[in-house]
Amino acid sequence: MTGNEALVQVLRNALGKDGVRTDPDVTASYSRDMMPLAPVGRPLAVVFPADTEQVRAVVRACAAAGVPIVPRGAGSGLSGAANAIDGCVVLVTTRMNEILEIDPDNRLAVVEPGVVNLDLRGAVEKHGLFYPPDPSSYDWCTIGGNLSTNAGGLCCVKYGVTTDSVLGLEVVLADGSLLKTGRRTVKGVAGYDLTKLFVGSEGTLGVITKAVLALRPLPQAPATLVAAFGNTADAGTAVTRIVREGVVPSLMEIMDSVSIKAVEQHLRTEVGPPGCEALLLCQSDSGGEAARRELEAIEQACKASGADMTYVTEDLAEGQMLLTARRAVLTALEVYGAWLTDDVCVPRTAITDLIAGCAEIGARRQVKIAVCGHAGDGNMHPTLVYDPNSAEEFERARIAFDEILELGLSLGGTVTGEHGVGKIKREWLAREIGPVGLAVHRSIKAALDPGNLFNPGSMFGVA
């Protein structure tokens, strides 16, 4: 029996036969997330632990065998962080999908990592509560994945990212020990903020097996505003004015002309007036007079910035319909080819420059680039379209992808606003944080995972 066979046997003993899969069809289907640029390895096995003790058994067995572990949830990620490396064990948390507790009086929930974001949203809504983080994949991504990537979404402009909704974690460390971080109270400063260190660590420091999440009161039904602009710069100016006015909408999304045209073609309807080159979509969930006041201020800012058209509705269904255009962008782009979505976050004053720069890169590299994103927090998703059957076109898309990151950094931004570093932006992380930052990352990794067991080579390599 080889070492690998022995490891698989140990895993089977611990998890049962159906908890360990080694057939290539199955392992291949769990070997990658949604990012086409990232390298993909061949796992030795895929394991589906059912509880924390089984996770600990997997960690101990792999540590003893010197076989790396790549943890993952649903695989909706966009950085390749969950992609397998050759010979690894992929640890899938989707069987650990229980909502263990909802405590309305303390506004918190305790969940296992495999709970689907939408399921948690639905469960807490019954108690009049709200779990804000809403990545685009919220109907299938898992809380564990959201925690590992510090996922964002449309809500962030008002409610922050995942880390802002986490009170505490349970994490299996590289030696199999069980770490509890944080607390069940709203505040607490006992020791280092290990909770927020593990959130966003992309599976490189341990396996999250439980989370205590902070909930908010369910907001009011949102009122919606849409504004159309004859050029992107005016839409960018409107964003700056809205920020300066002191309005905090619950959603503020922007679409450039490429996004608009793709959606119009896809939905076979006009989503803006003739000559519309940029759309701004905003919501307020403050309710009643407060929402009206906020949207009025936003409308004024849009008009003062040269909007050709503004429209406000308090009707929920109509508001949802207006958002359809934004939500349809990625699907709509598929009429042109496969897509590759980037993720830069720039100061809110630099959104116009980013969109203009993307247009320039697209023209120079002859790649169609649609820019849409979360204007309220400057987190933009330039999305490149390429012919999946043309290696040459894919290569041009890859170059444009990097040039967009370069542009984002030059505008004072970051190379990832919410998707993460994973296996595609290692060099960019190194560039953004510099040698001292990288050395600190490596020293923390070495302190918590000296054998480089968890997701090795993702985010950054060892020195």
Place this chain on the structure above:
Amino acid sequence: MTGNEALVQVLRNALGKDGVRTDPDVTASYSRDMMPLAPVGRPLAVVFPADTEQVRAVVRACAAAGVPIVPRGAGSGLSGAANAIDGCVVLVTTRMNEILEIDPDNRLAVVEPGVVNLDLRGAVEKHGLFYPPDPSSYDWCTIGGNLSTNAGGLCCVKYGVTTDSVLGLEVVLADGSLLKTGRRTVKGVAGYDLTKLFVGSEGTLGVITKAVLALRPLPQAPATLVAAFGNTADAGTAVTRIVREGVVPSLMEIMDSVSIKAVEQHLRTEVGPPGCEALLLCQSDSGGEAARRELEAIEQACKASGADMTYVTEDLAEGQMLLTARRAVLTALEVYGAWLTDDVCVPRTAITDLIAGCAEIGARRQVKIAVCGHAGDGNMHPTLVYDPNSAEEFERARIAFDEILELGLSLGGTVTGEHGVGKIKREWLAREIGPVGLAVHRSIKAALDPGNLFNPGSMFGVA
């Protein structure tokens, strides 16, 4: 020349004569914060660097000499974290007090650590902006101290603690290198969240020399509600009802009967109706109809929980006056003796049990204990009064202090909600986080500060 004399000479060369003080009067005055329980050592020297390069020079010199550094700001802390240890160099950041930038369009400020919280609040207010963290000492504490302790305040119930307002840091590490963490953008997930690791690390990992802070739009002028209860349990029930109603006030403070009586004696006026055993003070800064709606819901919850009296005012000056009672508690207690304030945070449903438990401990230990605190987030400050000339009474207060922490933990809480661990709660931290948590703390400390240069023995000891 001894090694110490040589070090002082190196420091003088780097900082100039008035940047380094060794006269015992001066060093003694910089050797402690506001916590009477914490041990105090005798510093070798107190240094006042004027910029980042001078901080680096101090760190390099002390590292080379093997002399520990205790960083501090104004010294308003309540955990002894800033207390000197024998033979250390106390590094005071108060000379680095420049607001380097206010960017209203991106709602951020860049500051040096010695900026006083109130000065920053005032400066950003001129731009219609708001820096939420408001510890009680906001008129003299520094941002650097706030960052190191992850300070809270009255605002937390709606706006979170310091870490929620920090985008990035510049930190001098133990080897003198300069780490930049975080970013200037609203969102960003490039690498580990080092920013939030350094926030609240109480000077044990490095010296913060610059911070990029997130600002919010200035809220509306607050409307205020005060509710009086005939017993504490009813006030606790009201808090639970308010939380369950989904209201998020901008302030929600509670005072027990001991606090009320002390303040009445101090201010020579009644602050509640006859028989008032607990007061709840709430504000809404949502403005207009929204504020009225929130305070109405709070008033209803108070009445339904048995409040004897409720009073609401939209008048700003009157609201401030109503808060005077809360702000006067510590000063008022000084008529009885010296005070020692504790800091536990419990689930919001456990506030009543905490107050009742403190009354029991006070009776048993014959120590007067006034409980007031941030009811909205469960962060309570039981404050013990003792005769500073009686070692025996001080000892009883010390025992009661610990029994309150014990009680807080037993109620599912944490041993520090906002003051920190410092040099008084090391054993309590170890107890709260357990051996695995402590081992992780030590490994991170060893990774970033292998020579144990920064604030050694504070928060936790090396193994």
